[in-house]
Each structure stands twice: as C-alpha cells, then as structure tokens.
Amino acid sequence: MSELALYLPGILMAYAAFFLAISSPGPNVLAVIGTSMAVGRPSGMALALGVATGSFTWAMLTALGLSAVLATYASALLAIKIVGGLYLLWLAYKAFRAAVAHQDVDAKALAGGGRTLWGYARRGYIIQMTNPKAALAWIAIISLGLAPGAPLWVGAVIVLGTFALSIVVHLLYAVAFSTPLMVAAYGRARRVIQATLGTFFAVAGLRLLTDRS
Template sequence: MRTILRLLVAAILITASPGPDNLLVLSMGVSKGRKRGIIFGLGCAIGCLSHTVLAVIGVSTMIAASPAAFTALKVAGGLYLIWLAINAFRSRGCAKVETVPAGEEALAKLFFKGIFANAINPKVVLFFLSFLPQFITPSNGNVGWQMAALGVAFTAQAAVLFGLLGYFSGSIGQWLNAKPRAGMILDSIAGAVFVALGLRLIVSR
C-alpha cells in the first residue's frame, strides 16, 4: 500500500504538469464541449493500460532498443495527430455544446480516439518503461503482477485528472455556443495545437 501511495503522489505531479495529453484533452473539451472533453480524457487515461501491458511483457524494451521501430511509431503517432488537426480545421466551428447529437456511437468513437492517441505515443511507452520499475520490490513477489498493479493505479489517477480537465474546459465551450465566429477561431487554434504536437512527435529525437 505504501508503494502505491508513493507512485500516486509522483504520478499525480507528472500528470498534472503541462504536456501533450493535457493539451489534447483541453483542446477537445473547449472546442467540443464538456461531455466530449471528459470522454476523450478518459480514453487518453485508459490508453495507459496498453503501455502497462507493454512494460509487463517487455515489448517496450524492444521498441527502445530499435531505432527503426521507435521512428516508425513516432511517425505513426505524429500523422494521427495531424489527422485530428485536419478534422478540427474542417469542422470550422460547427460543433455546439448541448446542440450537437451526442449518441452512444459518437461518444464511443471519441473515447477510442483518446485511447488510440495515447496508445501510439512512443514517449509514453518509454516513460512507463522507466517509471514503473522504480516502484518494484522484487522481494514482494511476482514482478509482472506488481508492475500491472502500478500501471492500473497510474491509469486510475490519470482518469480522474483528465476527467476533471475535460469537465472544466467544457464549460468554456458552453460559453462559446452563441458565438459561431469564436468557435471557428477556437477550432483553428485546436487544429494548430494538433499540428504542432504531431510535427514535434515526428521530428523529435
């Protein structure tokens, strides 16, 4: 229990600090509304489970050791973010909080977009590979199960923080409902954020 608490303190500080995931959730919540911001944020958090699995089975080590695999994953992640940017530019402020149909299918798609956006980020893969082992105690038993439990704890706190971020950023989107031009500008800003993050992911070393 003490190990989990230490991990949660460190994880909350890391998750709350400015970073790509925070900007993605904030942009989604502001431009698309509170509910969509929360759903996308929860998707991003759940995406952490994929990195936990990779860390447990050791695939992350292979990715870190293979420049070609790492480069391919970076390019794929960057292209996906740029694709999100294209969608933001094309929407041109059309989305309106409370007036846009928000059926289960639309929300489910947004949730899985959040999962995918997080899961394909190679920097998060490497982060989990270097972060989780710091809280492992071999004398406590199966290392794989310990790492899995720590990964689930990290995911849980990320879900809470991203959900809160989506909730409060969504309130800004509600304020912009009656301002179509402002919504268009906001979509353009969100698209620019996605482009910047995507290009940064592709060209970073």
C-alpha cells in the first residue's frame, strides 16, 4: 500500500494531463465530431475507437521506450523532462491563443467519401499513429507519472488507464457531438475551457522543468 501511495500522485497527474489534452478538440477529435455529424453516430464511434487504439499504441511504445532508456541511462531523465516540459508549455501557449481567438469549432467529416465501420476505425488509427506531435505529447504525459526507479506496474497503470479514458472520452464526443446543438454549446464555453487547459499545461510544464528528483 505504501508503494501505491508513493506513485499515485504521479499516476493521477498523468491521467489529468491526458484527460485535459483530449478535452481540447484537436484534428483527431474534430474528425470524430465531424464524422458523427455528417455521416452518422456509428461511423463516428468507429473512428473514435480507431483513434483511441492509436493513442494506446503511442502510450505503450512511449512507456516501454522511456523505461528502457532510464534503465540504461539514468541521467537521460533530465533531458526527457525538459522535452516534456517545453512541449506542455507549448500546449499552454496554444490553449491561451485559442481562448482569445474568435473562431468556433470547425468540425468536418473525413474526406474521401463513405467507408465501412472497419474503414473508419482503421482511418482513425492511422490518423493518430501518423500524428507527429503524438510522440512529444506522450513523452510529456509519461514523464509526469513515471518517477525515477518506478516499477513496471506504474507504466502499465498509466498506459491502461489512459487507454480507458481515451475510449470513454472519444466515444462521448462521437455520441454527444452527433448533433449541431452540442457543437454550439461547446462554442459558447470554449474560451473558459481553453483558458483552464492553458493554466493546467503551464503548471504541469513548469513542474517538469523545475523537478530535479
């Protein structure tokens, strides 16, 4: 129980960072929303599951990669934290900039015509896996939760927990945003949401940059 208490704050911090990151609609989420609205809820849900599976793949690869690097080069932790901290500060800047912008959510269906449900799931996976920012995002998230000398189960808990969150949140987007009413509601609350996200990312980024443990 004492070991769980030792690593739980970092695990929860990683969960919070991931949850807030996908609470701010980026290209992947906007594709899910747009597909649900234009094609239908089942297609949006299939795309959402594909995106969530891609997110799980990135999380697993990052956790295994960082664990291997830290096991061989303990001094690499500082460099990893700097990279993750700077990326979180970049996300904070983007969130604050989005908060003062005038445009609302621009959700569009995927180009290329209709697909089968499997086709939408596959497309969602490809979109997530070919996102060049995903690696940096997962370095930041895993760095928040993976303390020096942490056992393997900590990384596993972070990966599986974020996978569950990804499935739930992306499916909620597909279901809730299948009507223009929800998109309009989000547009009204967008500034507050983005400002809140920016504050969290700034705090988390500074934490990584100043943590020397």
